[in-house]
Amino acid sequence: MAFDLTLSRDHELIRDSVRAFAEEVIRPRAAEIDRTREFPVDNWRRCAEMNLTGMMVPEEHGGAGLDGVSYSIAIEEISRACATTGVILSVNNSLFCMPLLRYGSDAQKKTYLVPHARGEKIGAYCLTEAGCGSDAAALQTRAVRKGDRYLLTGNKVFVTSGEAAHTFLVYATIDPALKHKGICAFLVERGFPGVGLGKPERKMGITASGSVEVVLQGAEVPAANLLGAEGDGFKIAMATLDGGRIGIASQALGIGRAALEEAIAYSRDRQAFGQPIASFQAIQWKLADMATEIDAARLLTWRAAWLKDRGGRVSLYTSMAKLYASEACMRAAKEAMQIHGGYGYINDYTVERLFRDARITEIYEGTSEIQRLVIAKEILKGAEG
Ligand SMILES: Cc1cc2nc3c(=O)[nH]c(=O)nc-3n(C[C@H](O)[C@H](O)[C@H](O)COP(=O)(O)OP(=O)(O)OC[C@H]3O[C@@H](n4cnc5c(N)ncnc54)[C@H](O)[C@@H]3O)c2cc1C
Known part of the structure; x- marks a missing residue:
């Protein structure tokens, strides 16, 4: 089957419902969670009610039975509102439930997969x-x-x-x-x-x-x-990280998109030299680069998710997606802060948190250096294309 770049009606429904949920429930608490550092158990429970805790697990094992693209869309939307909640979901979905689904015995699935996919337990x-x-x-x-x-x-x-x-x-x-x-x-x-x-x-x-x-x-x-x-x-750990990298690439997309949106809004509003800073070409070019890179990262991530759903080795594609999305996210967060001038450095402004949250995407579930290592190894043995 050819790779289709358009979202299905079901994907659009998931995007719209998770976006509305994230706006209403997750975003309003993001700054407070960041400040108090308290694990957001309430967010977890609400996400479980939305069937976001075992998204790719079949319904008979307590999950939502959705595909990898749906999962990527949901993690992006949640992370756009709160990157902490995004990674907690990503770990339970990709790093806990998926290896259990693939390698677990019937008894292990019954005892562990079902309650974790339902969100009654955290993995x-x-x-x-x-x-x-x-x-x-x-x-x-x-x-x-x-x-x-x-x-x-x-x-x-x-x-x-x-x-x-x-x-x-x-x-x-x-x-x-x-x-x-x-x-x-x-x-x-x-x-x-x-x-x-x-x-x-x-x-x-x-x-x-x-x-x-x-x-x-x-x-x-x-x-x-x-x-x-x-x-x-070791085989389980590596196969699991392939899926995990799609989760972190999606988290990076969410943070990067939030940074772009903050930058657009601020640049329209902020006046300098008698005009909105958005009228300066230097600012417009930053926004254009951010938007282009985030879109490119999303296409890489969806392709990786789509391929993963169809089985086979996908390390090349998941590593490309994770590498590019995390670095694009970091560049977007840095430029969004720059566009905010001094205010971007102040705790009260969302871009300050986004900048701090962005940095980890280049480190966990394989650093950028390790992603480059994987990509180089795969293309040198002829896995590209
Ligand atoms: C907030 C946070 C959450 C995390 N969550 C989890 C979790 O839930 N579970 C879990 O198991 N781990 C988790 N980690 C660990 C994370 O995955 C590791 O920190 C990461 O894989 C890097 O390992 P390290 O810190 O030991 O760095 P090292 O492996 O010591 O690397 C140090 C530096 O050397 C570079 N380097 C290493 N080897 C090579 C090489 N061959 N070629 C080129 N450069 C190389 C690295 O890229 C890096 O720049 C988390 C880490 C953080 C900070």
Whole structure:
């Protein structure tokens, strides 16, 4: 089937309904959440009522049964209003529910996928450790089989939603010498013996996303909570990040679009030298570049989502989308601040928050350097076109 650049009627309905919801419910609280840094449980509940917590999970497993383009549209609309809420949704949807849907047993789907897709529970993803982020195969958290359980020992850092999460998807190794072949994925409940939380991280942006260290001290995990087989963990982590990158590209689109909209409104209003600054060509060119780059990023992101829905390897396309959307978002946020002059630097102005929120999109779920590495590897082996 050819890639269609027009949205279907269903996509338009999703865009319009999520936009209206985000305007009415999510946006009014965004500045307060940013200031208080409190995990937005209310936003989560309202998003669950809107079926936004397991968007691509089939209805029989508690989800909305929608496609990847719908998901991208929804994350863009939510992130345009509040980037913190956008990433919390993205993690539960892409990084928690999707690997569970693909690799989970029937019992795991019943116990974990259904309540997380419905939004009754919040999911988190625990790959990164203090000693390794980009080089995930070097992780050191150990998993030792003892009868019908595994004992997990190690620390996971920067865990988004960690403060509020009910279940963690934890990656640990049965033997570090096996490198990526020793890595396993486990479903770890917050209440399992030996699971604890470190101190919450204070961050530059997405301040209320509940980032925390997850401390595993001989955490007792039933063997039935191993996702896939022993040694499947690295494959699961990488396949999962392909989908996650579509979520973060969509988050970047939302932040970038919000920055553009703020810049347009301000430039029409602000007077200098007796005229609105929007009448200066220097300002118009900034706006033109921002709008063009955001549109290009959206097309890359939708293409990646569309291809992912059809199966097969999509790393090239998800990495291109994430790389370009995050960098376009950062440029848009920087120029929006510039267009606001000194006011853009003041907390009261939305662009100040957008600038802080934008920066993380170039870092998590694979830094820009790692995306370039993936893209180069794929095109050098002839996967382009
Ligand atoms: C707010 C926030 C939320 C996060 N949420 C989660 C989460 O929910 N779950 C989770 O598991 N992780 C999460 N992370 C971790 C995030 O994914 C990592 O921080 C990121 O992947 C980079 O890893 P690192 O910080 O260890 O940097 P490093 O891997 O140490 O990289 C440092 C620098 O070296 C560069 N670099 C590394 N290797 C190469 C290379 N081969 N070639 C060129 N350059 C290279 C990197 O691009 C970077 O610029 C989060 C991080 C933050 C800040």
